Amino acid sequence: QQQVKQSPQSLIVQKGGISIINCAYENTAFDYFPWYQQFPGKGPALLIAIRPDVSEKKEGRFTISFNKSAKQFSLHIMDSQPGDSATYFCAASRGNAGGTSYGKLTFGQGTILTVHP
Amino acid sequence: KAGVTQTPRYLIKTRGQQVTLSCSPISGHRSVSWYQQTPGQGLQFLFEYFSETQRNKGNFPGRFSGRQFSNSRSEMNVSTLELGDSALYLCASSFGQGGGEKLFFGSGTQLSVL
Numbered sequence: 001q002q003q004v005k006q007s008p009q010s011l012i013v014q015k016g017g018i019s020i021i022n023c024a025y026e027n028t029a030f031d032y033f034p035w036y037q038q039f040p041g042k043g044p045a046l047l048i049a050i051r052p053d054v055s056e057k058k059e060g061r062f063t064i065s066f067n068k069s070a071k072q073f074s075l076h077i078m079d080s081q082p083g084d085s086a087t088y089f090c091a092a093s094r095g096n097a098g099g100t101s102y103g104k105l106t107f108g109q110g111t112i113l114t115v116h117p
Numbered sequence: 118k119a120g121v122t123q124t125p126r127y128l129i130k131t132r133g134q135q136v137t138l139s140c141s142p143i144s145g146h147r148s149v150s151w152y153q154q155t156p157g158q159g160l161q162f163l164f165e166y167f168s169e170t171q172r173n174k175g176n177f178p179g180r181f182s183g184r185q186f187s188n189s190r191s192e193m194n195v196s197t198l199e200l201g202d203s204a205l206y207l208c209a210s211s212f213g214q215g216g217g218e219k220l221f222f223g224s225g226t227q228l229s230v231l
Binding site (some may be wrong): 032034036041042043044045046049089091093095102103104105106107108109110 | 121148149150152158159161162165167172173175207209211213218219220221222223225226
């Protein structure tokens with residue numbers, strides 16, 4: 001019930017292309033879905049996040065699409081750049097009773113993105 | 118504004134020893150969460166502290182423990198180290214209340230158990 005499944009494990013895209021990473025979750029109590037980007041030697045950094053009451057959120061070249069009925073969400077990176085080469089993690093969490101604590105994230109297994117120049 | 122600071126950056130220990138890792142959150146953040154990252158298991162939640170109280174706990178054995186101080190700084194301790202404890206230990210901080218869902222991660226402590 002707590003799993004988040006992420007695919008693909010690795011992705012190679014040409015510069016300027018679109019990168020798409022998919023995630024599926026099981027626990028319908030999750031109410032916060034962030035995406036993190038991690039470079040070697042660094043901790044994950046928050047890219048963009050969405051709540052289940054919206055179907056899409058866009059920030060610059062990054063877009064999250066959310067399908068509540070299918071329990072799936074995806075990250076789209078438009079105009080992919082070599083600097084986007086990193087590991088991407090989807091995650092999900094559930095607020096506590098007061099809706100204020102989201103410190104417990106359940107992460108997907110990660111996608112290694114390589115953008116060729 | 119300074120980010121999340123974790124010390125030490127690297128640590129080498131032998132089986133059976135114990136280790137303490139430290140985390141200083143972003144100023145003003147009152148919640149600190151700890152995660153273990155390994156190539157095989159990925160990122161797994163250890164525990165979360167808010168105002169010196171453990172608010173959430175993951176599925177790790179009792180050898181893993183933590184605490185938070187009044188200044189929000191946190192430490193985690195692993196006793197009786199096993200080879201499988203070799204991992205990158207990440208600390209993340211957030212406001213922990215009032216919409217404080219954004220977690221900011223440190224660069225981690227790389228623990229090697231020999």
